[in-house]
Amino acid sequence: MTDQEYEAACITAAKVYDRFEGEHKVRQYDEQIKLAEATLVRLQADRREIINRYNLNKCEHNWQTLNSGLTICSVCKEVK
Numbered sequence: 001m002t003d004q005e006y007e008a009a010c011i012t013a014a015k016v017y018d019r020f021e022g023e024h025k026v027r028q029y030d031e032q033i034k035l036a037e038a039t040l041v042r043l044q045a046d047r048r049e050i051i052n053r054y055n056l057n058k059c060e061h062n063w064q065t066l067n068s069g070l071t072i073c074s075v076c077k078e079v080k
């Protein structure tokens with residue numbers, strides 16, 4: 001093997017290694033993204049459960065009686 005052939009072989013090997021290393025890093029990110037997405041889904045479900053358990057999605061109403069005699073919630077506009 002000549003010096004030029006040796007140098008070319010080293011460059012080829014380095015490129016192959018770089019690609020392998022890059023692909024490995026991408027797979028690591030894919031795995032972390034997958035875990036983060038699963039965590040997000042779980043946290044959103046847990047959040048919904050808390051909202052339902054404590055009835056936080058229901059208006060506490062701030063009743064106001066208008067001059068017309070109509071009593072209405074100033075927050076959700078429900079009429080009494």
Ligand SMILES: [Zn+2]
Nearest residue numbers: 059061073076
């Ligand atoms: Zn209300």
